[in-house]
Amino acid sequence: MTAPSESRTGGSSPQDSTEGRVYDVGGADWDDVVAAAQSPDFQSSDERMVVNMGPQHPSTHGVLRLILTLDGETVTELRPVIGYLHTGIEKNMEFRTWTQGVTFCTRADYLAPLFNEAAYCLAVEKLLGVEAEIPERATVLRVLLMELNRIGSHLTAVGTFGLEIGATTVFIYGMREREKTLDLLELITGLRMNNAYIRPGGVSQDLPAGAIERLREYVRIMPGLLGEIRALFDAAPVFLARTKNVAYLDVTGCMALGVTGPILRAAGLPWDLRKSQPYCGYETYEFDVPTRTTCDAYGRYIVRMDEMEQSLRIIAQCVDRLSGVPIGSQPVMIEDKKIGWPAKLALGPDGLGNSPDHIAHIMSQSMEALIHHFKLVTEGFRVPAGQSYVGVESPRGELGCHAVSDGGTRPYRVHLRDPSFTNLQSVSVMAEGGLVADVIVAVASIDPVLGGVDR
Amino acid sequence: MGIEDKLPSGVLLTTVEQLVGYARKSSVWPATFGLACCAIELMSTGGPRHDLARFGMERASNTPRQADLMIVAGRVSQKMAPVLRQIYDQMSEPKWVISMGVCASSGGMFNNYAIVQGVDHIVPVDIYLPGCPPRPEMLLDAIVKLHDRIQNMKLGVDREREVTELEEARLRRLPLEPSLAQPERAGIGTRTDLPYPAQQDLLQPEGVHEAGWPR
Amino acid sequence: MAEVTSQGGENDQQNGATDPAAIAGRERLAEQVQRTGMFGAGDTGDTSGYGGLKVRRAPLLASPRPYGSYFDELADSLESAMNAAGTSYDAAIPLVVVSNGELTLYVRREHLLSVASQLRDHPDLSFEMCLGVSGVHYPDDAGAELHAVYHLLSITHNRRVRVEVTAPDADPHVPSLVDIYPTNDWHERETWDFFGLIFDGHPALTRIEMPDDWRGHPQRKDYPLGGIPVEYRGATIPPPDERRSYE
Numbered sequence: 046m047t048a049p050s051e052s053r054t055g056g057s058s059p060q061d062s063t064e065g066r067v068y069d070v071g072g073a074d075w076d077d078v079v080a081a082a083q084s085p086d087f088q089s090s091d092e093r094m095v096v097n098m099g100p101q102h103p104s105t106h107g108v109l110r111l112i113l114t115l116d117g118e119t120v121t122e123l124r125p126v127i128g129y130l131h132t133g134i135e136k137n138m139e140f141r142t143w144t145q146g147v148t149f150c151t152r153a154d155y156l157a158p159l160f161n162e163a164a165y166c167l168a169v170e171k172l173l174g175v176e177a178e179i180p181e182r183a184t185v186l187r188v189l190l191m192e193l194n195r196i197g198s199h200l201t202a203v204g205t206f207g208l209e210i211g212a213t214t215v216f217i218y219g220m221r222e223r224e225k226t227l228d229l230l231e232l233i234t235g236l237r238m239n240n241a242y243i244r245p246g247g248v249s250q251d252l253p254a255g256a257i258e259r260l261r262e263y264v265r266i267m268p269g270l271l272g273e274i275r276a277l278f279d280a281a282p283v284f285l286a287r288t289k290n291v292a293y294l295d296v297t298g299c300m301a302l303g304v305t306g307p308i309l310r311a312a313g314l315p316w317d318l319r320k321s322q323p324y325c326g327y328e329t330y331e332f333d334v335p336t337r338t339t340c341d342a343y344g345r346y347i348v349r350m351d352e353m354e355q356s357l358r359i360i361a362q363c364v365d366r367l368s369g370v371p372i373g374s375q376p377v378m379i380e381d382k383k384i385g386w387p388a389k390l391a392l393g394p395d396g397l398g399n400s401p402d403h404i405a406h407i408m409s410q411s412m413e414a415l416i417h418h419f420k421l422v423t424e425g426f427r428v429p430a431g432q433s434y435v436g437v438e439s440p441r442g443e444l445g446c447h448a449v450s451d452g453g454t455r456p457y458r459v460h461l462r463d464p465s466f467t468n469l470q471s472v473s474v475m476a477e478g479g480l481v482a483d484v485i486v487a488v489a490s491i492d493p494v495l496g497g498v499d500r
Numbered sequence: 501m502g503i504e505d506k507l508p509s510g511v512l513l514t515t516v517e518q519l520v521g522y523a524r525k526s527s528v529w530p531a532t533f534g535l536a537c538c539a540i541e542l543m544s545t546g547g548p549r550h551d552l553a554r555f556g557m558e559r560a561s562n563t564p565r566q567a568d569l570m571i572v573a574g575r576v577s578q579k580m581a582p583v584l585r586q587i588y589d590q591m592s593e594p595k596w597v598i599s600m601g602v603c604a605s606s607g608g609m610f611n612n613y614a615i616v617q618g619v620d621h622i623v624p625v626d627i628y629l630p631g632c633p634p635r636p637e638m639l640l641d642a643i644v645k646l647h648d649r650i651q652n653m654k655l656g657v658d659r660e661r662e663v664t665e666l667e668e669a670r671l672r673r674l675p676l677e678p679s680l681a682q683p684e685r686a687g688i689g690t691r692t693d694l695p696y697p698a699q700q701d702l703l704q705p706e707g708v709h710e711a712g713w714p715r
Numbered sequence: 716m717a718e719v720t721s722q723g724g725e726n727d728q729q730n731g732a733t734d735p736a737a738i739a740g741r742e743r744l745a746e747q748v749q750r751t752g753m754f755g756a757g758d759t760g761d762t763s764g765y766g767g768l769k770v771r772r773a774p775l776l777a778s779p780r781p782y783g784s785y786f787d788e789l790a791d792s793l794e795s796a797m798n799a800a801g802t803s804y805d806a807a808i809p810l811v812v813v814s815n816g817e818l819t820l821y822v823r824r825e826h827l828l829s830v831a832s833q834l835r836d837h838p839d840l841s842f843e844m845c846l847g848v849s850g851v852h853y854p855d856d857a858g859a860e861l862h863a864v865y866h867l868l869s870i871t872h873n874r875r876v877r878v879e880v881t882a883p884d885a886d887p888h889v890p891s892l893v894d895i896y897p898t899n900d901w902h903e904r905e906t907w908d909f910f911g912l913i914f915d916g917h918p919a920l921t922r923i924e925m926p927d928d929w930r931g932h933p934q935r936k937d938y939p940l941g942g943i944p945v946e947y948r949g950a951t952i953p954p955p956d957e958r959r960s961y962e
Contacts, residue, residue, distance in 0.1 A: 100583055101533060103562045108535055108580060128924040129580040130536055133614035133941075136934050140955045148609065155537035171815045201540065220547030227544070238537055238633055300843045300870075303898025314870070321873050433815045434866050434877065436846070447849045447864060458934075460849035462866070467847060470901050496536050499577070499924055579926045606945075611954050613933055613941025614925075 092116060098484075100129045106205065106488060107495030109469070118480050123473045127466075130499040138459045142425025143169055144386060146456055148241040150446070153461050154497030155239060156201055159194040160439035161461065161497075162243035163187055164446040167324060168459075169245040171433040172450050173426075175379060182367070182375040183247035184326050189260075189363035190233065190242065191325075191437075192356040196267070197226040198440040199349045199356075202492040203274065206346065209489045210287050210482075218274050222267070229263055232256055235390070245426075246385045247378035257368045264361045271353055279347070288343040292475040292487035295340045302471045306442025306464050307352065308491060311337045311344035318438040330359050342490035349492075352440075382417045384426045425454040441465050441492055463497035517655050524568075524594065525650040528643075531567030531591060532560045533584065535574025538601035541633040542573045550636035555643060564590040569646070570623070571639075575603035576616045588623045596650065598627045598642055601634060608632060735776055778813040785874055786818040792839040793820075793830070802829045819877040824889050827880050831895045834867060834876070842867035842876060845896035848903055850910040852935045860884040861912045865892070865899075882912060891916035909934035 099110035108129035114122035134153050138146040150165045151158040170176050204219025227237040233256055234240035234249075242249050278284050294302075299309045309316055317334040319327040335351030337344035378385040387407070391400045407415040430452040436445040442464030449458040468491045475487040530552075534542050546552045546560075561567035564587045576584055588597070599619045602608035605628040607617030619625060626649060629642040654662050781787050790811065794804040807826035812819045822830050834842045846866040853860055859881035867876050882889050891914035892899045903914040904923040911932040914920055922929060931938055942954025952958070 100580065101587055103532075103560070107539070108583075128922070128926070129577060129583070130575065131577050131579065131614050131924040132536075132575055132610050133612045133933065134610075136940060137610060137612055137955070140940055152537060152609075155540060174815070201543075205543075217548050220544060221549065224544065224547065224549045237635065238540060301897045303844055303846060303896070305844075316870055321870075322875075431814050432819070432851075432864070432877075433817060434875070436868075443846065443868075445846055445866065447866065449851055458849075458851045460851075460864075462847050462849070466901060466905075467898055470898065578929075579924075607943075611940075611942035611945065613939070617943055 093121065096481075100126075103209075106493050107498075109488070109493065109495055109498075111472075111484065111488070113481065113484065115481065120476055120479055120481060120484060123476045123484060125469060125472055127469065127495065127498050130495045132496075132500060134500045135459055135461065138456050140455065142454050143245055143428055143456060144421070144425055146459060147244055148239075150459065150461060151239050151241055152496065153500050154439065154441070154444065154463060154465065154494045156198045156494045156496075157194050157439050157441070157444075158239045159187075159190045159243055160437055160444050161446075162241065163191055163325070164435055164437045164439075164444050164461070165448070165459065166243050166245045167435040167437065168433045168446040168448040169428060171435060172428045172431055172448060173245070173384065174429070175246070175381065175384065178379050178381065179247055180376045180379065181326075182251070182370075183377040183379075185363050185366050186233075186248045186252070186377060187243055187325050188327065188330070189360060189367070190230070190248075192359045192363070193226055193229055195356045195440050196353050196360075197223050197230070199353050200226065202349055202440070202489075203278075203346065206489040206492070207278070207284075209485050210284070212278070212281075212284065215274060215278055218270075218277070222270050222274075225263060225267070225270075229256075229259060232259060244378075244386050246381075247376070249378075249386065250389050251375075251377045252367065252372050254372060256372075257364060260360065260364045264357055264364065267357055268354065271350065275350055279350075285343065287482070288341065288346060288486055288490070289339075290341050290343075291479065291483045292342045292490050293340050294471055294475050298471065298474055302474065303467045304442065304471050306438075306440070306468065307345045307348040308468060308471070309442070310335065311348045312340045313338040318436055318443060322436070324435065324437060330362050332356075332359050342486050345490045345492075349440075382413070383421075387414070387418045387421060427452065427454055428456075436462070439464055441494065441497070442468055444497075461497070461500055463500065465491070465493035465495070465497040466500075469493045469498055513656060513658060517653070517658070518651070520655060521651040521653055524653075525647040526556060528555065528557055528568045528596075528647075528650070529559060529561040529566060530557050530569045530571050531562075531564045531587065533570050533572045533574075533587065535572070535576065535580065536603070538573035538604070538631075538633040541636055542571060542600065542639065545636040545639050547636075550640060552640075552643075555647070557643070564588075565592065567591050568594065569596050569598065571598045571600050572604040572619045572623075572625075573600040573633075575601075575608060575610055576619050576622070577614050578616060581616050581622055584619065585622050594650075594653070596626045596646060597623050598629055598639075598646060599625045600629045600631075600639060600642070602630050602632050605630060739776055775810065775812060777810050782811070782813045782818065784816070785872075786813055789818065789840065789874065789876060790820075792837065793833060796833040796837040796840065797829065800829065800833060802826055817875065817877060819879055821879050821881070824880045824882055827878075827890050827892070828895065830878065831865075831892050834878070835895055839872075840869065841871045842869040842874075844868040844870060845892065845898055848892075848899055848906045850906040850912055850934070852910055854884075854936045856881075858883050861887050861889075861910055863889050863906060863912055887911055888913050888915050890914070891920075893917055908932065911935065 094115045096113045096115055097110065098113060100108040110126040110129065112124045112126060113120050132152070134149050138149045141149065147162050147165060150161045153161050167176075170179060200219040200223045204216040204223070207213070207215030207219070230240060231237050233252055234242035294304065294308060294312060296309070296312045296314050298304070299312050299314070305316065313336060315334045315336045318324070319332075320334055332355045335348050335355065337348055387403065389400050389403060391402060394401070407418050428450040430450055432447065432449040434445055434447045436443045438444075443462070444464055445462035447458075447460040447462065448456060451457040472484075472487050472491060475491075476484040479487070532539070532542060544550065546558050552558045557569075564570070568591070570588060570591060572584065588595075597619075599605045603610060603615065604619045605625075607615050609632070611617065616622060627642045627646050629638060631638050634642075653659070782790065797804045797807065806823070807830055808820050808822055810821035812821070820830070834840050844867070846868055849864040849866075851862040851864060853862065861882045861884065863880045863882070865878040865880075867878060869875070880889050889912055891903055893903065893914075893916065900918070901923060903917050904920060906912050907914060907920050908922045908924050909932055921927070925933065933941075940954060940956035942956065944951040944953050
């Protein structure tokens with residue numbers, strides 16, 4: 046800092062001492078201190094701090110480690126370190142049959158387990174060549190559950206978004222709504238999370254009795270509950286101040302970094318795989334693709350809220366399609382007995398789900414059924430050699446499954462192209478140059494799920 | 501631990517133990533080590549339907565230095581293990597660990613190179629909670645059982661005696677011998693008509709009687 | 716796996732065969748089936764006899780033209796773009812496979828950068844988005860053990876294509892696509908971490924999922940799954956990769 050000859054009372058010219066730069070403030074010279082701090086030679090390297098956030102940290106979406114190089118409050122460099130949740134899911138799947146692989150891949154992105162399953166099963170079915178033989182009801186059930194999962198995942202995203210920036214009420218609201226969604230998932234699939242429900246060939250079982258009424262009730266009450274969250278947050282001044290123009294990433298950046306999902310749609314590009322490359326019959330449903338052009342964290346939040354409303358529309362259409370026929374009258378698993386998973390869980394007399402009808406069938410009625418059951422459970426079905434890639438639109442972006450088969454009963458290689466893994470690369474681009482508090486907002490607006498990032 | 505060393509054994513100590521235990525169990529601050537899917541169920545347990553605030557535990561201590569309970573929720577990878585130990589070491593006594601979910605308890609379905617096969621390889625665990633992921637009600641049950649343990653933890657001379665007894669019992673134990681659990685306390689395993697030994701309460705490594713690890 | 720067969724042409728005329736299928740069939744018959752550890756296998760107690768049978772994998776056949784769907788247009792555009800840029804399409808892309816409704820271009824690694832930049836920049840192709848690298852390890856595929864699979868997405872034309880590059884274990888180098896598709900930064904790090912495939916030109920090729928001082932590349936086929944025996948009271952179950960296999 047130059048200008049030693051200016052005479053001021055108190056003298057605030059900083060001294061470079063052994064401890065670093067020392068400022069003597071004597072009152073009435075605060076402007077000089079501020080000017081000194083803003084001058085270019087304040088940007089010297091000994092003012093930089095390297096701060097480590099995580100991997101265990103309440104403000105990150107899981108075990109993410111962020112190494113920030115701070116210049117005062119400004120982030121000059123942000124390096125994310127991942128791998129703290131690496132589970133070896135992909136390698137584990139190489140040692141299990143194709144059906145058992147579902148239980149593994151479902152735990153990758155654990156907030157949207159049905160999407161992992163759907164991507165994997167669609168890839169397997171593509172390799173098998175049986176895409177046209179999946180029953181219609183199974184496809185509708187897949188869509189229904191995926192959209193329910195999307196709502197649950199977005200509620201968690203919005204809830205933890207609020208929690209991380211200090212608005213705990215939104216977290217409670219989000220969890221409350223999510224419990225209703227999980228109730229439905231539990232009713233239909235048997236589990237709240239990590240439900241191994243979508244299997245190669247169809248889904249594991251049909252809707253239980255009373256599910257249609259519960260779904261209708263859900264579709265009826267959810268818009269009001271989502272409206273509560275919106276009323277709280279959409280125009281809240283503190284929320285707007287924290288998220289508007291924060292974590293900016295435009296379409297060019299998204300393209301270069303391979304970012305898909307709400308981030309891309311908040312940047313203005315209406316790219317949704319459900320519309321452009323439909324799977325599971327999505328082209329027959331009516332829904333919109335919400336888009337914003339603000340490219341910031343606020344836009345992503347609004348896109349997620351809008352997507353939840355669109356998901357409710359799709360769920361209503363699914364319920365209409367499912368309610369036309371009595372439960373159990375249509376198959377939900379592929380007819381080909383060499384592929385379709387045989388057993389249907391039912392409540393037996395001892396209170397355990399042992400599907401007594403199926404056991405009676407294979408033990409006393411049909412030898413072929415017994416053989417199929419035996420071969421499927423021990424060996425699994427064989428998938429022709431080749432490779433396939435299927436992308437689905439998960440709540441975070443394009444979730445792809447690259448499946449390679451060598452003709453055997455086990456996957457040769459399954460790679461899950463997880464959207465969080467790719468989207469998390471962009472956090473550096475979003476947060477560098479901003480303030481520390483904006484790093485939290487940036488990470489929360491990407492909504493990464495570290496299980497998918499690390500697999 | 502100053503006051504505990506100065507206490508004599510006897511009736512007075514028992515009363516103090518109960519009082520201290522009550523105070524400790526009512527004010528547990530979890531240092532939530534939410535890692536994977538179980539962390540989401542942990543968050544749901546803090547949500548409005550299953551409410552952790554009923555125990556006063558909704559205030560999760562973000563710094564381990566002020567935390568009492570570490571709930572290891574999720575799979576612990578090899579990369580995360582040293583971090584886990586570091587957080588555990590930063591916690592001050594008395595501290596307890598619940599390993600939530602099968603991945604934390606035993607490695608779960610991931611028996612491979614990347615996952616530590618049970619967090620008890622790294623930190624001593626008080627309550628093992630199976631499930632993939634365990635429902636919030638299961639977590640609440642585990643917490644209630646932990647509160648029982650905390651309530652009945654002994655202090656001072658009694659604790660040293662208890663720890664010595666526990667260690668000797670464990671050293672003497674044969675693999676298939678039923679444990680020293682008190683079946684009536686656990687509530688199950690009281691049937692005598694079964695051909696196999698009485699089942700222990702799966703959520704606790706030993707019966708409620710033995711509290712904690714020798715330290 | 717048999718060597719990649721070239722698309723028709725000169726060699727076949729010399730051998731007297733006319734189509735790639737016949738060549739492939741001949742090669743397949745010439746391959747030995749490896750039978751190891753059959754009846755009387757000592758360790759797993761599997762007496763079915765099938766425990767050690769190694770099944771031959773079918774060789775990769777080039778798909779003949781027309782490919783169908785938009786693939787022909789894509790291949791033609793790529794060919795003209797590359798020829799205009801001075802690289803020979805046939806030299807760079809020895810094999811094109813169409814299966815399961817997907818187009819796979821096998822690209823020689825020395826031409827990967829030029830092919831990728833054409834795919835991204837040429838207006839008829841414009842594959843703006845790369846969806847990452849997926850590594851696959853084929854230990855039986857001598858000379859081309861490590862495959863790097865890139866999936867590209869064109870938002871403009873709503874198309875997908877797969878680009879596959881091979882590298883031998885002895886020389887596991889592939890040029891890095893980070894300059895063309897920056898999204899491959901972490902994906903290439905992950906592929907290096909799991910397969911040992913070195914991407915030349917990557918700014919910081921370090922471990923990303925495994926701890927920094929980990930040895931070995933876990934998702935290779937010669938790396939064990941690494942599980943431990945599961946202990947029960949009075950019994951153990953071996954880890955998943957050592958259990959009896961019913962393949």
